[in-house]
Amino acid sequence: MADYEDNKQKNSFTLFNNETGKSYDLPVIKGTDGPDVLDIRKLYQETGMFTYDPGFTSTASCDSSITYIDGNEGILRHRGYDIHELASKSEFLEVCYLLLHGDLPSPEDKQKFKDVITNHTMIHEQLVHLYRGFRRDAHPMAIMVGVVGALSAFYHDSTDFSDVNQRMIACHRLIAKMPTIGAMAYKYSIGQPFVYPKNDLSYAENFLYMTFSVPTAEFKISPKIVKAMDRFFILHADHEQNASTSTVRLAGSSGANPFACIASGIASLWGPAHGGANEAVIKMLEEIGDVKNIPEYIKKAKNKNDPFRLMGFGHRVYKNYDPRATVMKESAHEVLEELNKHDDPLLKVALELERIALEDEYFIQKKLFPNVDFYSGFILKALGFPTSMFTVLFAIGRTVGWISQWKEMIEDPINKIGRPRQLYLGKTAREYQQESTREKKSIFNWLWK
16 A cells, blocks of 8 residues: 555645635645646645546546556556466466455465365355345346345355454455356356356356356366456456446445445446446447448448447547457457357457458547457357346456455555535525415426326
C-alpha cells in the first residue's frame, strides 16, 4: 500500500474563487506510474463545495498497488508484470497468487497455493437444494448472485474480515469454489446431473470437466483448449477500478462480509455495458448472419445517424490496441484450428470483420480495433458455451481481482465507508399544503392504463 505522506508533493494546485477572492491550495500526490492526483479530501471543508464527476471518470476513489493501466499506450500490468508475459508464461493460479500477495510464487509456494485452492473446490452439499429452488430457465448469472451471496450462511468461519486468517480463508474459498458454482449453474440449466470437482485436474481443466463431462462417458479434452481457458481467466483476472470492482470496494467499505461483496460484484458485472459485452458480440454476429452482409453493416456502422454499432471494437479505457486482445486473438485462432471450426458461419463473419477492422482506414483512424470481448466471444462459442454463460466465465476469472481489491481495501489504514455526494437539482424548500389547495394533477392515469 502506498504511503500518502511519502507520495505527497511539495507543489500544489491552486484554485481561485472569483466571487470571494480566496485561493485554495490542493496537494498533488504522485503515484509510482501514471498521472498525478489532486488531493481533494479537504475541499468541502475549506471551500464548501464538492467536485462534480458523473461516472467518476476523473476521480481516483482509492490508491492501489495491484493493477496499472495506461489506455493511451495500451499497457496493462499486474503488480508490475506485463499482461502478455503473464498470459504466455504463467498459469492462472500463479496470477491469482501474484494479485493476492504482490509477487509471483516460488515453486514451493506455488504448490502450497495450488493445494489449498484444490482442497476448497467442493461446495457445501446443502447448497444443492438452493439450486433446485431456481427455475430451470433462470439465467446463470442470477443463480451466481444468489449462490455466492448464500455462501456466508454456510461458511461462518470466514466472514469476520477483521481477522487476517479468516480474510485469507475467504479469499481461497471464493477463488476455489467459483468454477464449481458456475459449472453447477450451467448443469442445472440444461437438466444434467452436477459433476463434482477432481483434485488431480488443473484449475481450468477442472472447470471444463465439471461443465461438459457426463457420468456416462469418459471426459477427454485437448491441452490446447485447457490452455485457452486458462488464458481467458488470466486476461480477465483484474482490470483496475472498473464498475464491478468499484462495487465490491463500495460494498466492502460498509463492513459487509466478503461473500456478499463478491455477490455485489457479480450483479454489477451482469450489466450489458460491462460483463455482457462478449455476449453482445455474438448477438451482433447473428444479426449480420453471413459474410455477404458485412459491407451493408460496415456502412451502417460508419453512419452516425444509424443506431447500429459494431460490438467488440474499441474500448472506453484503451485508446490504443487492447493489450489483452493480442493474446486472446492468438488463443482464438488456436482454438478454431484445434476444433476445426473455421467453417462455422458466424466465425467466418467474425474473422472477416477482424480483417476489415485491421485494414480499413476508418477503423484505424478511430482506433476501433477488436478488443478482448470480440475474441473471447467467438472462443467461448467455439468451445460450446451458450451466450448466457459468457458473463459467468468472466466472473470466475475476475473473482481473484475482486477479492484482491477487497483485501487491499480492508487492510488500508485510511479505509472509509464510501459516500459519494451529489449536485442537487430538485425542488427547494416549500410549504406543505392541504389536499384541497394542491394543484389538481395525477400521475396515476398512465400508471393504471
